[in-house]
Amino acid sequence: MKEDWTETNESSLLLGGKPFNAQVASDDEILVAMKLLPSGLAERTGIFTDWRYNPTPPASEHEFAAYERYNNSRETKNTESLREAIRLYIQAAEAYVAQGLEKPAANMYSLAAQGFMEIADNPLIDGRPASEHAVAYFDRAITLHDKQGHEDFSYRDRDKRYNAVAETVLFYRRALGKGVVPDGLALEGAVRFYERLGPESEALAYSSQRMQGVIDPQALRVEQKEIGFSDDQPLGTDNVGPCVALMVYSLMPGADVHEHSVTAVAHIDFETDVSSIRTIFETLPPGKKQVRLLGARFEQDPVSQKNLCKVVRALNQYDVDIISADIHQGNDGPSSFVVSPRDFSIREAVAGAGNKTPYASCAYSLITEDALYPLRVAFDTRTGTADRMPLFLDAYMVQKINEHYAGKDTAELYEAIRDDGLYDIGLSLFYIQELLNEYQAAWDAVRTYARFRLPDNLYSRLDKFPVYLGDNAEHYNLALIDNAAEIYEAMPADAEFDFQVVEREAAKLAFDDLSGHKLDV
16 A cells, blocks of 8 residues: 655755755755755764875785785686685784784774685685684784774774684584584584574674764664654664665744653655655644754665755755755764754764664664665654554565564574675674564563464464554554454455454554554565
């Protein structure tokens, strides 16, 4: 069921106080106009490391030789050249350590580890899989990164190390009973590295937030494909790469003090139906709004460009003035912010206020990434509470969860996510695992009622039912079960039950979060 988001060519849009018709402007004209706007950040507090250093003999001799061998391996697909490059990277790292130069040493250990991960088919090297060697050298690199306080470099290598640990688990599991290595070694290795996966994933999630700025425990979090409204408590979002974060500031009519203001934040990714920003403007007071944009960090990236242009065009019909844009700043650009509803000031920080389903909300964007979804309202403090609205998973998402992820242990889940082509696998796995936990808890809470309320042939298909997660989820899930039972009882005896009918009935539940329903695309 496609929502009716009416568009218009009429423009009320201002850029820095000047009229701008985005509907008739080309992509290039929009991008140029955005880059001319000032930054909204008074200062940067993100953690960035200058990777540059002065190569110093004798370590630099090994480093330059390693680069040469590595480039040769890329051009010729020669595994022996790659192995020689790895050996030289390790020699360079050890020489830099001996010279007291830990920054380049960490870089060399990291490059050696990455080299091991590039060797095809994860072969045995000196009795251990290549991925296990990668883990050992990532360990050394991360120890040096942490010692120097280089949190961005540490995060980068923790992400890659997670993959190395998971590949090592899979290697040893597959080796059991195959004679590749002694079964005792295979069993010990599979267990030892599997026990690392959980802590590695949690540390990666924390590191991801920490590297983006200071964590603000009072600021409410907005995740991808979400909108948050606040009239008092700070709010923000993070992990803004090619996505666009939209901030909208509104004063009550006739107000001249900030106590009567409200701010909305939306995190718009490539699979967001951008016309659903209408949800923001329909619930804010009438009158001119101020807007800030942040994200679309990569200037030459078509996804970043398209995201930015579609957001600006969607704003064209609204009475807004875009007063700042922090865009196209590459890897060093801001990826997180917190905004004050009082004065619309923004600062680089990570929103860290707790909520019941923060990580499940993060996973929402992962399981909807091959379908177009509108923004969903996550919270609205004007209702008198900062509680998050329940997260609605429709039948499509439930089917994807059950077919791809449910019932798998951590290593199997890693393999499924890897094969699905998701990036940042360690972080994605952490979010999806939390989503699975919430999903299981939701159904555990209603299973007894469903057994009583539903006929056998519907109960047996319970894993195909849409479901709510989070605050008050049980109340709404029981209502879904009641609706399904009533629909089934009214059906002709030979009719096939349609789960999309249950989704449409969900829209009648007693709150306004209707945006969890997938659009026809």
